[in-house]
């Protein structure tokens with residue numbers, strides 16, 4: 001199976017090349033030439049561990065990796081970096097199954113993919129005869145940077161350089177990044193905002209002179225951002241795992257349909273659920289939950305994607321997004337895999353910030369249901385679920401939970417539902433404690449985690465206890481214009 005660009009089907013690469021390259025040269029996203037079907041029965045899969053299911057799913061997408069290569073990547077990713085052998089436990093609370101995707105190093109779901117991407121990448125480099133060391137450049141507004149750092153730390157053959165706006169991330173996020181261990185990790189605060197950091201990184205990626213200079217010293221850039229197919233494919237795994245776990249525990253019958261609710265920003269996580277459905281996993285509705293930045297809710301309602309609106313800062317910051325990059329893969333598919341049509345929509349998006357799909361395309365969206373929860377509804381949901389069940393949701397998961405409640409009230413559909421639980425409440429302690437009515441303004445965010453631990457009856461995760469004592473290792477601050485020099489200095493060129 002090959003991968004083609006959503007904007008030009010003639011751009012055709014192997015799976016490993018797609019992982020290495022990240023984005024297609026024409027700006028399009030790589031998609032598989034056809035979506036594979038599961039080749040094991042649900043019953044067979046239900047007897048497997050997480051790494052075994054990971055292999056059964058990923059082998060169908062990453063077809064040019066050998067069995068040994070892929071199993072090796074999986075083994076290196078899903079090990080005791082996770083604080084539970086289950087990797088992604090399923091917890092029944094209230095009236096849904098919360099799929100906890102936050103048991104990795106940075107206690108958010110991005111660890112699920114970023115713990116395997118580095119291994120997929122160095123394997124891809126070997127397979128394609130790339131001798132250069134891979135240098136990952138990332139601009140971050142907080143979460144992705146830390147998850148990427150944790151994933152690439154001490155992975156041989158790679159270096160990672162993360163730029164963050166020095167006054168634009170939370171104290172805990174900053175502390176997490178500047179204490180990052182690993183001889184190959186570099187973290188730089190920039191005198192500027194996230195957009196400037198992002199633009200600076202893009203400029204370096206597209207600078208042919210810098211690329212030549214890098215090549216001469218045995219380096220080449222790559223990207224770990226969420227449009228890389230090497231991040232999408234590992235996310236399909238946990239939907240299959242969740243279903244088969246429900247089956248094994250006899251919560252559902254073989255073949256019975258379930259619903260899935262996903263708190264959505266860049267549309268990567270829910271797209272993975274859509275791919276799982278296309279592979280034959282019995283999923284009925286894909287419930288797309290947005291916060292007050294509800295571009296996707298409007299899109300599913302009227303077929304118009306319109307990013308021209310006020311950007312809102314919410315308590316679920318990882319969903320504060322107006323351009324959901326991974327939606328392009330869905331647009332391409334419902335356009336009948338028509339690359340020219342998709343390219344025209346994306347051109348309209350970049351030129352005017354808006355496009356409207358055709359009625360035929362809209363008909364193909366019936367798998368999806370979109371809704372949103374505002375800040376008050378999200379807080380109320382955290383409190384309600386806590387008071388009813390004792391289970392504490394983080395702010396992102398609470399958006400999903402509140403939207404699922406609306407869905408049930410609107411449709412009466414009470415199929416078993418898996419809610420993707422994308423972050424630990426300890427990552428957003430202040431907002432969570434406020435919602436429950438147990439905030440203490442006199443305490444620091446870190447101290448407040450002790451109170452949360454008591455009321456939730458959950459130990460404080462290692463990701464939090466570690467940063468309290470870890471030494472600061474990264475102190476570099478630079479001007480936006482000096483970003484390339486910071487890179488040169490780290491690489492010693």
Ligand SMILES: *Cc1c(COP(=O)(O)O)cnc(C)c1O
Nearest residue numbers: 264265266267268269318422423
């Ligand atoms: C990234 C993120 C999301 C959004 O996921 P997408 O794949 O971008 O839609 C939701 N919740 C948390 C905690 C995240 O970190």
